[in-house]
Amino acid sequence: MNRRLLRKLRNGAFLALSLLATLLGLACLAAILWTLLAHGLAGMSGQLFTQMTPPPGEKGGLLNALYGSAMMTLLGILIGSPIGVLAGTYLAEYGKNSRLSVVIRFINDVLLSAPSIIIGLFIYELVVVRMGHFSAIAGALALAVLAIPVTLRTTEDMLNLVPPGMKDSSAALGAYPWRTTLSVLYPAARSGIVTGLLLAIARISGETAPLLFTALNNQFWSTNLNAPIANLPVVIFLYALSPYKDWQDLAWAGALIITMTILLLSIAARVILAYLQTERGFK
Amino acid sequence: MDTFTPAGTILNGASVQDALMSARAVNVFYATKHAVKNVSLDIARHQVLALIGPSGCGKSSFLRCLNRMNDTIQGARVEGLITLDGQDIYEARQDVAQLRARVGIVFQKPTPFPQSIYANVAYGPRIHGLAKDRGSMDELVQTSLERAGLWEEVKDRLSQTGTSLSGGQQQRLCIARTIAVNPEVILMDEPTSALDPIASAKIEDLIDVLRTNYAIVIVTHNMQQAARVSQRTAYFHMGDLVEVGTTNMMFTNPQQKLTEDYISGRFG
Ligand SMILES: Nc1ncnc2c1ncn2[C@@H]1O[C@H](COP(=O)(O)OP(=O)(O)OP(=O)(O)O)[C@@H](O)[C@H]1O
Numbered sequence: 001m002n003r004r005l006l007r008k009l010r011n012g013a014f015l016a017l018s019l020l021a022t023l024l025g026l027a028c029l030a031a032i033l034w035t036l037l038a039h040g041l042a043g044m045s046g047q048l049f050t051q052m053t054p055p056p057g058e059k060g061g062l063l064n065a066l067y068g069s070a071m072m073t074l075l076g077i078l079i080g081s082p083i084g085v086l087a088g089t090y091l092a093e094y095g096k097n098s099r100l101s102v103v104i105r106f107i108n109d110v111l112l113s114a115p116s117i118i119i120g121l122f123i124y125e126l127v128v129v130r131m132g133h134f135s136a137i138a139g140a141l142a143l144a145v146l147a148i149p150v151t152l153r154t155t156e157d158m159l160n161l162v163p164p165g166m167k168d169s170s171a172a173l174g175a176y177p178w179r180t181t182l183s184v185l186y187p188a189a190r191s192g193i194v195t196g197l198l199l200a201i202a203r204i205s206g207e208t209a210p211l212l213f214t215a216l217n218n219q220f221w222s223t224n225l226n227a228p229i230a231n232l233p234v235v236i237f238l239y240a241l242s243p244y245k246d247w248q249d250l251a252w253a254g255a256l257i258i259t260m261t262i263l264l265l266s267i268a269a270r271v272i273l274a275y276l277q278t279e280r281g282f283k
Numbered sequence: 284m285d286t287f288t289p290a291g292t293i294l295n296g297a298s299v300q301d302a303l304m305s306a307r308a309v310n311v312f313y314a315t316k317h318a319v320k321n322v323s324l325d326i327a328r329h330q331v332l333a334l335i336g337p338s339g340c341g342k343s344s345f346l347r348c349l350n351r352m353n354d355t356i357q358g359a360r361v362e363g364l365i366t367l368d369g370q371d372i373y374e375a376r377q378d379v380a381q382l383r384a385r386v387g388i389v390f391q392k393p394t395p396f397p398q399s400i401y402a403n404v405a406y407g408p409r410i411h412g413l414a415k416d417r418g419s420m421d422e423l424v425q426t427s428l429e430r431a432g433l434w435e436e437v438k439d440r441l442s443q444t445g446t447s448l449s450g451g452q453q454q455r456l457c458i459a460r461t462i463a464v465n466p467e468v469i470l471m472d473e474p475t476s477a478l479d480p481i482a483s484a485k486i487e488d489l490i491d492v493l494r495t496n497y498a499i500v501i502v503t504h505n506m507q508q509a510a511r512v513s514q515r516t517a518y519f520h521m522g523d524l525v526e527v528g529t530t531n532m533m534f535t536n537p538q539q540k541l542t543e544d545y546i547s548g549r550f551g
């Protein structure tokens with residue numbers, strides 16, 4: 001009787017503690033969102049999407065930064081995700097237990113949790129120093145390096161979710177492994193792999209540190225891959241620290257845009273994943 | 284008697300006239316585990332051969348040797364001679380994809396590909412280039428589904444995904460998929476153990492019909508099923524082939540005590 005009471009108490013205490021922790025986390029999140037909305041919405045206007053980042057004291061928008069961010073994110077994904085997807089495929093289907101796979105998996109885990117500023121410095125040394133100047137392509141490369149581990153991991157995990165019988169059935173019909181991979185495994189894991197891509201986009205589109213050392217910034221409209229380019233994270237970083245009210249407002253608006261984009265991408269990723277699990281009937 | 288091989292004599296009833304496939308002194312190892320021991324067994328044309336025996340006795344392992352599905356298992360090693368129409372299927376110049384087109388396999392758990400019903404059936408023919416144009420592919424898909432006894436149920440929904448079918452329908456889809464590449468032998472590893480009795484009965488009927496065109500080897504734990512669908516039965520025990528003969532003889536008058544115990548145990 002006493003024991004039972006004790007257990008109940010302990011249960012209750014743990015429940016209360018975890019509820020408290022959850023509430024604390026949610027409260028922080030709500031506070032952040034609230035602040036963002038309060039300041040960001042004030043700065044929202046049509047100008048944001050039609051005008052360039054202004055000099056101090058003038059009104060302006062974020063068009064060049066939005067464009068720069070979109071382009072570098074796109075390029076980063078285009079360069080990084082094929083590498084991630086192919087390497088993930090290798091790990092899941094070809095070299096499952098090979099020594100090489102163990103090494104790749106380890107490095108990937110390190111990469112996954114490496115501070116992004118390190119990646120920025122890496123590309124700085126490798127590309128910026130050699131080219132002699134900051135550039136959009138260097139920024140895209142840094143983002144690509146960040147996208148690789150995310151897509152690699154999700155691809156491997158999702159391919160491992162495909163029932164092994166499916167692979168055997170394809171082999172049993174006389175398909176070579178590459179054929180099985182393309183015609184059966186990728187379609188079976190499609191939603192999962194797409195989810196990985198969305199998560200990777202979400203991850204890289206908000207990164208500041210790697211871009212500070214690579215793409216830097218540009219006050220003006222530029223589409224030149226070989227030159228510094230404006231981008232939201234760095235603009236936010238610089239403008240938020242500035243003493244000018246106009247710049248600070250722009251920084252808030254930019255922050256709101258990025259946050260909303262990432263939020264939407266993450267929700268989309270979750271919805272797709274849920275679809276994958278019900279539709280395909282995987283356990 | 285030409286039934287002497289270096290690895291030992293062949294059991295009475297293990298060899299048949301004009302065999303389609305022949306296994307001689309086949310051994311299967313997984314790392315150190317000796318799963319199939321010195322098995323010699325023939326597969327006759329237009330017949331169903333049932334492989335029975337307690338769990339873990341090597342039925343699936345032997346079955347998978349017949350179209351080299353063991354090649355995909357890490358650490359698996361196969362010894363001995365297996366021929367298809369007199370050709371050694373393990374020789375170096377044997378194209379494994381080609382072999383699997385001639386010796387198809389249906390697994391225990393139905394695994395339709397995440398594609399339409401049509402694409403599931405067309406998958407094998409596309410790999411092997413069996414249809415010249417859209418029209419002949421349509422025809423091939425239809426005859427395969429007809430032979431698998433599924434056409435009437437799916438002809439209006441060929442573009443739906445294979446997973447939208449019931450378990451029994453999925454298994455017949457997998458059979459249709461196997462038939463579509465026009466094999467000579469169909470291997471089945473407990474094809475009905477995941478199905479309810481009605482769906483199982485349909486598959487059993489189907490097996491009896493398929494026999495006119497294909498040689499069939501079926502692994503089953505269901506004694507009644509073995510008795511119903513097969514003409515020959517082979518009993519495995521701990522990796523050994525203990526006895527093989529006509530199904531009738533095996534179930535009414537087994538020669539070995541092990542066989543008798545197993546069969547009668549199952550009959551209760
Ligand atoms: N991939 C594998 N790796 C290692 N050992 C295996 C593997 N597959 C089978 N074995 C072993 O080989 C032996 C024979 O297995 P097999 O699957 O052929 O038996 P089975 O007669 O089909 O059994 P069941 O009726 O349970 O399907 C078993 O002892 C099993 O543990």
Ligand SMILES: [Mg+2]
Nearest residue numbers: 342343344472
């Ligand atoms: Mg088995």
